[in-house]
Amino acid sequence: xxxxxxxxxxxxxxxxxxxxxxxxxxxxxxxxxxxxxxxxxxxxxxxxxxxxxxxxxxxxxxxxxxxxxxxxxxxxxxxxxxxxxxxxxxxxxxxxxxxxxxxxxxxxxxxxxxxxxxxxxxxxxxxxxxxxxxxxxxxxxxxxxxxxxxxxxxxxxxxxxxxxxxxxxxxxxxxxxxxxxxxxxxxxxxxxxxxxxxxxxxxxxxxxxxxxxxxxxxxxxxxxxxxxxxxxxxxxxxxxxxxxxxxxxxxxxxxxxxxxxxxxxxxxxxxxxxxxxxxxxxxxxxxxxxxxxxxxxxxxxxxxxxxxxxxxxxxxxxxxxxxxxxxxxxxxxxxxxxxx
Amino acid sequence: xxxxxxxxxxxxxxxxxxxxxxxxxxxxxxxxxxxxxxxxxxxxxxxxxxxxxxxxxxxxxxxxxxxxxxxxxxxxxxxxxxxxxxxxxxxxxxxxxxxxxxxxxxxxxxxxxxxxxxxxxxxxxxxxxxxxxxxxxxxxxxxxxxxxxxxxxxxxxxxxxxxxxxxxxxxxxxxxxxxxxxxxxxxxxxxxxxxxxxxxxxxxxxxxxxxxxxxxxxxxxxxxxxxxxxxxxxxxxxxxxxxxxxxxxxxxxxxxxxxxxxxxxxxxxxxxxxxxxxxxxxxxxxxxxxxxxxxxxxxxxxxxxxxxxxxxxxxxxxxxxxxxxxxxxxxxxxxxxxxxxxxxxxxxxxxxxxxxxxxxxxxxxxxxxxxxxxxxxxxxxxxxxxxxxxxxxxxxxxxxxxxxxxxxxxxxxxxxxxxxxxxxxxxxxxxxxxxxxxxxxxxxxxxxxxxxxxxxxxxxxxxxxxxxxxxxxxxxxxxxxxxxxxxxxxxxxxxxxxxxxxxxxxxxxxxxxxxxxxxxxxxxxxxxxxxxxxxxxxxxxxx
Numbered sequence: 099x100x101x102x103x104x105x106x107x108x109x110x111x112x113x114x115x116x117x118x119x120x121x122x123x124x125x126x127x128x129x130x131x132x133x134x135x136x137x138x139x140x141x142x143x144x145x146x147x148x149x150x151x152x153x154x155x156x157x158x159x160x161x162x163x164x165x166x167x168x169x170x171x172x173x174x175x176x177x178x179x180x181x182x183x184x185x186x187x188x189x190x191x192x193x194x195x196x197x198x199x200x201x202x203x204x205x206x207x208x209x210x211x212x213x214x215x216x217x218x219x220x221x222x223x224x225x226x227x228x229x230x231x232x233x234x235x236x237x238x239x240x241x242x243x244x245x246x247x248x249x250x251x252x253x254x255x256x257x258x259x260x261x262x263x264x265x266x267x268x269x270x271x272x273x274x275x276x277x278x279x280x281x282x283x284x285x286x287x288x289x290x291x292x293x294x295x296x297x298x299x300x301x302x303x304x305x306x307x308x309x310x311x312x313x314x315x316x317x318x319x320x321x322x323x324x325x326x327x328x329x330x331x332x333x334x335x336x337x338x339x340x341x342x343x344x345x346x347x348x349x350x351x352x353x354x355x356x357x358x359x360x361x362x363x364x365x366x367x368x369x370x371x372x373x374x375x376x377x378x379x380x381x382x383x384x385x386x387x388x389x390x391x392x393x394x395x396x397x398x399x400x401x402x403x404x405x406x407x408x409x410x411x412x413x414x415x416x417x418x419x420x421x422x423x424x425x426x427x428x429x430x431x432x433x434x435x436x437x438x
Numbered sequence: 439x440x441x442x443x444x445x446x447x448x449x450x451x452x453x454x455x456x457x458x459x460x461x462x463x464x465x466x467x468x469x470x471x472x473x474x475x476x477x478x479x480x481x482x483x484x485x486x487x488x489x490x491x492x493x494x495x496x497x498x499x500x501x502x503x504x505x506x507x508x509x510x511x512x513x514x515x516x517x518x519x520x521x522x523x524x525x526x527x528x529x530x531x532x533x534x535x536x537x538x539x540x541x542x543x544x545x546x547x548x549x550x551x552x553x554x555x556x557x558x559x560x561x562x563x564x565x566x567x568x569x570x571x572x573x574x575x576x577x578x579x580x581x582x583x584x585x586x587x588x589x590x591x592x593x594x595x596x597x598x599x600x601x602x603x604x605x606x607x608x609x610x611x612x613x614x615x616x617x618x619x620x621x622x623x624x625x626x627x628x629x630x631x632x633x634x635x636x637x638x639x640x641x642x643x644x645x646x647x648x649x650x651x652x653x654x655x656x657x658x659x660x661x662x663x664x665x666x667x668x669x670x671x672x673x674x675x676x677x678x679x680x681x682x683x684x685x686x687x688x689x690x691x692x693x694x695x696x697x698x699x700x701x702x703x704x705x706x707x708x709x710x711x712x713x714x715x716x717x718x719x720x721x722x723x724x725x726x727x728x729x730x731x732x733x734x735x736x737x738x739x740x741x742x743x744x745x746x747x748x749x750x751x752x753x754x755x756x757x758x759x760x761x762x763x764x765x766x767x768x769x770x771x772x773x774x775x776x777x778x779x780x781x782x783x784x785x786x787x788x789x790x791x792x793x794x795x796x797x798x799x800x801x802x803x804x805x806x807x808x809x810x811x812x813x814x815x816x817x818x819x820x821x822x823x824x825x826x827x828x829x830x831x832x833x834x835x836x837x838x839x840x841x842x843x844x845x846x847x848x849x850x851x852x853x854x855x856x857x858x859x860x861x862x863x864x865x866x867x868x869x870x871x872x873x874x875x876x877x878x879x880x881x882x883x884x885x886x887x888x889x890x891x892x893x894x895x896x897x898x899x900x901x902x903x904x905x906x907x908x909x910x911x912x913x914x915x916x917x918x919x920x921x922x923x924x925x926x927x928x929x930x931x932x933x934x935x936x937x938x939x940x941x942x943x944x945x946x947x948x949x950x951x952x953x954x955x956x957x958x959x960x961x962x963x964x965x966x967x968x969x970x971x972x973x974x975x976x977x978x979x980x981x
Contacts, residue, residue, distance in 0.1 A: 137933060139933070143948065144775070144945070144948060144950060144953075145770065145774075145950075148770070148774045148775055148776065149774075151774075151776065152774060163776065164776045164777075164780075164933070165776045165777070166777070166933040167944065167948075168944055168947070169947060169948075171670075172670075172947075175670050176932070176933075179673070180850065180932055182842070183842045183847070183849040183850060184847075185849065185850035185932060187850070187932060187933050187934060188933070246546075246561070246562065246563060266545075266563075267563060274667075274670065275947060303657075304572065304655050304656075305654065305655050305656070305657055306655060306947075306949065307947040307948070308947050308948040308949070310948040310949070311947060311948045311949035312949075314948075314949035314950075314951075315949060317754070318544075318547040318754070318755065318756035319546055319547040319562060319756055320544045320545070320546050320547035320548075320756070321546065322546075322563065338753070338754075340754065433667070434479065436657055437654065437656075437657030437658065437659060438654050438659055438663055438664075438667045
């Protein structure tokens with residue numbers, strides 16, 4: 099085999115596995131418009147998702163984008179239920195439980211596709227075979243209502259929440275619903291042990307589902323302190339002048355990556371690639387950061403000045419490979435302590 | 439007809455039973471049942487379900503029986519208006535009331551509690567809340583608010599059908615109104631009271647939305663929320679199927695008890711108009727009587743509707759109105775939210791098709807079984823009322839298993855949800871139609887046939903006009919029951935087959951109260967338009 103042929107073969111293999119980026123070509127757009135529709139299952143806050151969808155529709159008015167929003171674990175459950183019943187409805191998926199993508203990849207349910215912008219990402223935010231990439235990241239933060247808690251009295255970390263003065267004042271989201279909460283809860287158990295959650299469960303915690311719900315709970319004043327919630331929802335609340343502040347826990351704050359991928363059984367494969375490429379553009383990523391409060395791993399995206407830069411925050415990195423085999427156990431133990 | 443019903447009702451139940459006795463390798467096992475009765479994670483929800491349902495039943499009796507008496511037998515002012523409000527709470531979807539009560543009775547941000555703290559001059563957390571809606575008792579309270587109309591309707595109907603001559607006789611012999619009510623009226627309406635309690639109990643036991651919204655945040659599980667959680671991935675249909683068995687058995691036992699009691703105290707319905715019902719003069723008792731109505735209807739209608747309207751029109755639902763006004767949620771729901779249009783269309787299609795098919799079905803079943811026209815007419819009545827014993831969520835598990843495998847692969851289509859609604863609403867429809875048919879004594883038809891009419895002619899000329907209003911009422915009941923359905927839909931929907939109810943449930947999980955309020959008001963508007971349209975239609979046809 100000549101050198102040139104070998105190079106072509108290698109290139110073909112790369113294209114086949116999706117490791118080479120595919121630009122949005124006029125032909126791809128034409129094919130996508132013929133499909134007319136793309137279905138996006140996502141766990142991002144519904145208003146953030148629809149805000150991005152609006153920009154997408156302006157750019158591609160002939161492609162109807164349907165947003166199906168739910169918690170990551172619920173998205174996972176729905177897709178698995180649909181695939182078991184041989185229903186191919188989802189085109190593009192986003193989940194804040196990165197281990198889902200490992201599972202789907204093992205099942206051979208994902209189609210490899212590398213959006214051009216994702217090539218610029220640091221290698222830890224890309225699947226080497228191009229099946230998924232980190233679309234957004236968020237921190238699973240603590241927070242409090244400033245009308246109900248004075249700054250000086252606010253808890254500084256998880257351990258402080260066991261103080262009897264917080265009894266009945268806490269709210270937490272559920273790892274069986276939210277991928278962010280699962281990732282965060284797993285990080286907490288690694289840092290503080292299950293013993294900590296056992297004690298926390300005796301504090302009269304308001305058990306909510308989504309990590310988008312807990313920031314809204316403390317913003318409304320229903321509870322004073324949030325054990326876990328999306329940093330991006332806290333930024334949205336702060337921008338809306340809600341009386342809340344973020345706490346970066348002294349023990350460290352869970353860092354949650356949230357990839358997207360295309361399903362190999364996607365009913366609208368071309369529209370899926372158009373959407374996927376769009377989601378990773380600097381424009382969409384900047385919108386996600388500015389209006390959606392998220393953290394982006396895109397090198398061209400600028401952080402707003404009023405947010406604490408990532409490098410100044412003590413992080414607890416996520417570990418999807420380590421979490422994957424333990425998910426059922428984590429959910430079971432957690433539910434035994436906190437209910438559903 | 440028997441075969442059709444059997445497939446509709448028994449197939450999902452057959453799969454439930456089979457699945458409950460199978461392990462993952464499809465081999466026979468009793469492991470699920472063992473798990474069920476040993477694991478406190480199951481015993482506790484069962485106990486919670488039982489006591490809360492009983493509490494709802496008792497609360498409903500305590501409120502609705504006096505209300506029914508006051509409306510049917512006294513000179514209470516504004517009866518017509520009060521009845522309309524009671525009808526409104528009847529058609530209000532219970533989970534919608536639960537949403538509203540989160541906004542009213544949340545212990546710290548809820549508006550009622552905010553008023554309470556303002557009254558005491560303290561801040562939240564400095565004093566105990568007036569109401570903590572996130573609790574088992576909070577759930578009981580809200581369930582009762584939307585279940586009492588069943589009891590009210592049972593008792594009022596019964597009172598209106600019982601001629602008041604007996605009570606008049608009692609009064610003539612000098613008994614005071616209270617003594618007459620206790621000694622004469624109460625025994626006469628006892629079957630209706632028991633039936634009302636039973637329906638309230640069963641209704642509460644099978645609700646999913648209210649416990650999921652109010653009890654789950656407090657870490658309290660009921661059987662329905664437990665079964666739902668078992669169906670999350672990876673689903674455990676075997677355990678879920680086994681967990682539904684106690685509910686099924688309790689219901690069957692209660693229904694048998696009810697039949698026994700009703701049988702002993704049964705009375706024939708008198709056709710035609712009574713000579714007029716004697717009304718008791720209330721005098722100064724009007725004040726506490728009206729206070730009772732004000733409290734119940736205030737909590738079930740005025741406050742919830744008010745808070746939903748307010749939430750739909752402000753940016754931050756818990757903040758004061760001033761400077762907070764916004765149409766943002768309306769814009770979002772109707773212009774941006776991609777699920778609105780699909781969900782509205784699905785809800786309407788499902789409601790109308792289930793109501794139409796259901797009404798046709800129960801009319802045929804009712805006629806065949808009451809006139810004993812076909813072989814197996816006893817089974818017809820049994821099959822048509824059997825789904826009352828099947829909680830929506832359990833039916834959904836059965837349907838899911840039955841219709842995800844050949845020959846009928848329906849999962850992911852509206853058809854499977856349609857089947858769920860049809861099956862679930864059969865008992866309500868059947869009871870409604872059977873009641874109006876029973877009121878038409880066969881002698882009327884027999885007379886017509888003696889004069890030479892065929893059975894069909896007798897049916898159309900005699901029975902049909904007499905039961906027409908009952909049939910239209912059946913259609914409304916099934917329609918309203920379908921568009922509010924949540925507990926079965928929650929397991930059967932996919933992205934393309936979402937209804938308004940599950941869309942709202944999704945929004946609830948992320949605390950998006952503004953859009954929920956907008957969708958709630960939309961759903962209420964559709965419901966009331968339907969009810970008003972059908973009322974208008976029936977009125978015009980009245981002689």
